[in-house]
Amino acid sequence: MEYAQLAASDQDFSLPYPANLQLALNKLTLLAWHQGAPAPASVVGLLQLAEEQFGKWTIILPDSDIDLDESLLAYGRPTRACEELGSLRGDVEGEIRENALMRAVMDKARSADAPHSYVAFRELLIRRPAITELELDTQLSKPDLALLSAEVREAYDPVPPEAVADGVVRTCGGCDGLRLPLDDDRTWVCADESCPAPGTPGAEHAVSEGARWLRRELRTFVVAPGHAELRIADAVAAMGVPVALWPDFDACDLSVFDDRHWVADVKAWRNPVRLAHRLRDRLFAVPAEAEKAFIVIGREQVKAHPRYVARLRKACPQVRPGQRVVAVSEAEFLRLVRARVEAEA
Numbered sequence: 001m002e003y004a005q006l007a008a009s010d011q012d013f014s015l016p017y018p019a020n021l022q023l024a025l026n027k028l029t030l031l032a033w034h035q036g037a038p039a040p041a042s043v044v045g046l047l048q049l050a051e052e053q054f055g056k057w058t059i060i061l062p063d064s065d066i067d068l069d070e071s072l073l074a075y076g077r078p079t080r081a082c083e084e085l086g087s088l089r090g091d092v093e094g095e096i097r098e099n100a101l102m103r104a105v106m107d108k109a110r111s112a113d114a115p116h117s118y119v120a121f122r123e124l125l126i127r128r129p130a131i132t133e134l135e136l137d138t139q140l141s142k143p144d145l146a147l148l149s150a151e152v153r154e155a156y157d158p159v160p161p162e163a164v165a166d167g168v169v170r171t172c173g174g175c176d177g178l179r180l181p182l183d184d185d186r187t188w189v190c191a192d193e194s195c196p197a198p199g200t201p202g203a204e205h206a207v208s209e210g211a212r213w214l215r216r217e218l219r220t221f222v223v224a225p226g227h228a229e230l231r232i233a234d235a236v237a238a239m240g241v242p243v244a245l246w247p248d249f250d251a252c253d254l255s256v257f258d259d260r261h262w263v264a265d266v267k268a269w270r271n272p273v274r275l276a277h278r279l280r281d282r283l284f285a286v287p288a289e290a291e292k293a294f295i296v297i298g299r300e301q302v303k304a305h306p307r308y309v310a311r312l313r314k315a316c317p318q319v320r321p322g323q324r325v326v327a328v329s330e331a332e333f334l335r336l337v338r339a340r341v342e343a344e345a
């Protein structure tokens, strides 16, 4: 991930490679020797291997929470699996709260006593991962966002050169993010692995409109769970039930019902066992007055991984039924909310 960041930055990449990439090569070489398997000859070989699905590797990775159809890189970019594996070491979700920009947004909204601005900021990021200068100006003229205009501008980078062809930038109809070209330069795919509808082409913007793209860490940790957060909030509101997104400046993702409220943390991890590791280390802090607390798994993740919730509960006993925090699918969560509404009616 560090290498990809370097390679994507404006400065020309120069050797040496990041030290941890060399360290990974050394460790993998040692493992290959033990197994009598061929090892990558260089960092370049390692990067090529990283493009292969784990099922095709001749080196066996013991005790690793990976699926055989996953790879570390796709078209030279870190995959969601790569990010999740990386974040098991560093605390990336924690980092997003420690992230200088998110911190600045929270501090400013809090000192202005403007929770609506904080919510509007997150909603904009989720609904508009790719945006034109004109649209950005329009959004910033809204009162809630005006307070945070400097931070909003900082959240977006200019689109990377590979996203531009024939003078246009292509977006995805499923998530409003960018589509990027595959190696053949003719097929354009959505860059968001958690996209609800990655096959749908969206609007095309002329480069002259100054298209911008949300920074990578914000796409991963704000936008990916954000699809499900907004969808659940809409569905709950449609039942006539009060719902708040990121209440109390992000104490949790969702708070439902006015009294004896239920709180939820929405997760968009691709792999249930990796998420279980994370949850065993740190489960979210449930406010004392909440009646129930849930970890909610988005529809896209449940669809991609059969028995996601069962595997998560098996690997993390702290979120089994009967515990203070229970892991459920998005559909199950909505069923529970509806059941309470009907019981109280």
Ligand SMILES: [Zn+2]
Residues within 6 Å of the ligand: 172, 173, 174, 175, 176, 177, 190, 191, 192, 195, 196, 197, 198
């Ligand atoms: Zn998409």
